[in-house]
Amino acid sequence: MLRDLTSAGWTQRAGLGQLAAALGADNIRWVGGAVRDGLLGLDVHDVDCATMLTPDAVIAACGRAGIRTVPTGIEHGTVTAILADGPIEVTTLRRDVATDGRRATIAFASDWCEDAARRDFTINALYAHPETLEISDYFGGRDDLAARRVRFIGRAEDRIAEDHLRILRYYRFQARFGAALDSEAEAACAALAHTLKGLSRERIAAELLALLALADPYPTLARMHAHGVLGVILPEAGADEVAALAALIAQEAAQGLAPDPIRRLAALLPASPQLAEVVAARLRLSKVQRGRLVSASARSAADADNPRALAYAMGVPPAQDRLLLLGADARALADWQPPVFPLKGGAIVAQGVSAGPAVARILKSIEARWVAEGFPPDERIAQILSEELAKI
Template identity: 75%
Template sequence: MLRDLADADWTRRDGLAALTAALGADNIRWVGGAVRDGLLGVPVHDVDCATVLLPEDVIAACKRAGMRTVPTGIEHGTVTAILTDGPVEITTLRRDVATDGRRATIAFAQDWRDDAARRDFTINALYAHPETLVIQDYFGGLDDLREGRVRFIGDAQQRIAEDHLRILRYYRFQTRFGAALDVEAEEACANLAHTLKGLSRERIAAELLNLLALPHPGATVARMRMRGVLGVILPETCPAHVSALERLIAAESAQGVAPDPVRRLAALLPPSPEVAETVAARLRLSKAQRTRLVNAAERSDSDSADPKALAYRLSPELAMDRLLLAGVDARMLKDWSVPVFPLKGGAIVARGITAGPDVARLLRTIEARWLAEGFPGADRVNQMLAEELGTSAFNFD
């Protein structure tokens, strides 16, 4: 059963009431994710607004009301109003004039249905009046939301042909909201999977990581591989890797570890640093993401021998990636702070060792012993130093 939108906290934000007063209640509608999630009782962060007003009129009306605006996408009709309780994107109603699968040429419109018709899924084309909260639903989105069905607006193949990224968006939304598969959507995504090759790597990476960040994407990823979609964007993945993802998701859940999309991407790849580097470059991952992906690919059976020593050498985050991928209990690292090695080179020089290779070698030797003994305190480290200095290699008496 869908909730009453009036019960959604976001509908009572002071900033939205002020925006409604500035633009006129009959000129705007709340639209998209905020409406959909509000009806489902899901927490809402961002609110989007559709309007019959042109961007310049939106800017002028906001200025008269003392609201700052930013032209975040004004060439597409989008202005962002900076409100006290969060920014709101305000977009003039649009209709598509031409599309090529990657971008669309649009024209401004005055008809709410025209704007709804260019959206991707029925559940994303729900418009709420800002005062009455009455829903305008042109394509059966309310019924689809009730039944857990993710359905393209109109002909699925045509909608994908307009924007190929909708294939990956379909799988992400199906994972979040779908209780049953829509046959037309499934077939269209499989038939047009090859068109994903024409998209920018950044757009593909963003959608893939958003999908992998969801709580339980395993079944969806398995279906993507079976239908030939995953192989287009991640040809390195085989059935065994999909099974590895399922095991990782189970380990995260059992250990109370939050889902992480980069860690899950690592599960879908062979444990090869070279492959990880290739995939990171192809998907244009950030430097930090690339580091994590490559580190995870360097995992080995010896990692589980001493998890805290591994975390000391790498970092708790990188160590947790490796341990979880191996199915090892990593909970001891969740709130663990990396200890500081209590010995410095100056303390060794003060004992009569000339600064240089001997000092560095002593530091490495004692640090290894410190790790092996589980990070003892400074007194024990000083004892280790005395022991090492008492060996023949460093006996200067």
């Protein structure tokens, strides 16, 4: 059952009233995710605003009210209003003039329904009046939201032809909000999966990682694989890898660990560091993300023998990645901070060993024993040092 927006905390933000007063309440509507998530009783962080005013008029009206603005996407009609309780993107009503599957040429519009018609899904085309919070719903979005159904506005094929990324957005929204499957949407995504090849790798990576970050994306990824969609964006992921994702998600849940999209991406790849490097480059992952992916892909059964030794060598998050992907217990690392090896080379020199390679070898041997013994206290390190010196 959908909630009343009056119970949504975000509607009480003082800045929203300030913005409505500046632009005129009848000239604006809250739109998109804030309205959708507010009706579902979910937390809302960002609020978007649609307006009949042109960007120049928005800037002028905000200026008169003492509200600073930033032209963050003015070529697309978007101005960001900087308010005390958070920024709000204010976008002029638009209609598509031309689309090619990757980008759209737009023109400003003055009709709310026309603006709604260019959006992707019915559940994203809900508008709320800033004062009354009355919902304007032109395409049955409230009913779809209540039924947990993700449905394209109009013909699914037409909407995907306008922006091919909507295939991945469909699966992500379906994984997050969907219960009942929309057969038309599923068929259209499968039929047009090949069009994803024309998109930038960055856009594909962003959508894929956003999907993998959800609580349980496995059923959706399994359908993407069955429909031939996953093979277009991640050909390395076969049936075995999709099954490995399901096993990883189960391990995360059983061990109380939060989802991690890079770890889950590693599950969708064969355990090959070289292959992980190729995929990371293709998806334009950041340096940190690439390092995590390659490390996770270098896992071996021996990693599970001493989890804390593994975490000491590479850090806790990468160690957790490997253990979870192996189906091993990573709970020994929960809230654990790897200790700092307390012995320095000077302590060995003080025992009469000449500074140089011999000191480094002894230090390395002592550290290895210290780690293998579970990081014992200083007294034991002193004993190990004596034992190592006796071997000289």
